[in-house]
Amino acid sequence: MKLAIITSHPIQYYAPWFSYINQNTNLELKVFYLWNFGITETIDLEFKKSIKWDIPLLDGYNYEFVPNVSKNPGTKSIKGLQNPTLLSTVAKYNPDAVMLIGYNYASLYRFIFQWNINQAPLIFRGDSHLLQCPKGWKASFRRKFISLIYSRFAAFLYVGKANYEYFTYHEVKSKQLFFAPHAIDNNRFLQAAEPAKKEAIKWKKELGIPDHNKVILFAGKFNSKKRPLDLLQAYKQANLKDVVLLFVGGGELETELKKQAAEHPNIFFAPFQNQQMMPRTYAIADLFILPSYGYGETWGLAVNEAMCLSCPIIVSNHVGCGQDLVKPYHNGLIFEAGNISDLTKLIKLAFSNSERLKQWSFKSSEIIQQYSYQQTTEGLLKALSHI
Known part of the structure; x- marks a missing residue:
């Protein structure tokens, strides 16, 4: 079977x-990219720096970059991906099925409604x-x-429980849904x-962190969606002995974070770490916290990464992976998004028993074994068999 995959970059x-x-697998695969971010040196507006990933992203599979004519290319607006030749380029490949990862861009709207779904059915993957x-x-x-858009698709890959509920809310039938969990390169x-x-x-x-101190880690973009200021305030209020807070990354809130942390000797900062340095980033942590608020944290793949390095986890209840990856009192805790006092309480609870925290780290390692490319691919193959 020939499978075309269309994704942003x-x-x-x-x-x-x-x-x-x-x-x-025995699939003949070709990926169609609509933008070249990450391959060429490009400014990431949220990290506030120029980024080019330091791991190979084009090895081991067939791909093609479809020309993007947008004046402001990117994924921050519907007009950021405008690829007039997308339909004809994919049609030339003559696939048996087409999987779209996301849809909220000009090129993808056109493709969804113009593609001959009787010739090759559509599969959707979102989170x-x-x-x-x-x-x-x-x-x-x-x-x-959204229900109208989804009516054009024959099958859907859902990444977790919250995503499953999202699809059924938009009138997707349960028989069209196949579990293909969000995963990273665990190996x-x-x-x-x-x-x-x-x-x-x-x-x-x-x-400059003392050897005997435990580390709370925040790694990601310093923006209002990720809520690093909530974590900073909760850490201050927890007033823990021999526990430091480390912020790794960058973004629009960096100046404010450093201003509020200026007089606190146990709050540390490190700059953006590229992919090859991320294992070290998580290895330094005794607890990983993602306090995001709102719709934007559809999953939180940083949690997958942290769990591969045996990190216990605290997330807000707005983080999409919470229901799947964080088992309260087994490998971490979940707090009410935006509730700083609730987060403070859970931070204190996590460090109140060092032996229990160590057990949570082992449990994280066990849980993440079931969220790998193997399981994700099995879901894809079941969806293809269905259609």
């Missing part, structure tokens, strides 16, 4: 999956959720519009785990 979480599919319940006439209109992180732990000891000294 090479992404460090997806590219290794495409390679896995190509090497471990949206409704962890904040939408209300009002706008929400009602949006529900009908790369697991193989790097031991050397990463040794590197983390050195890095800890370089950062």
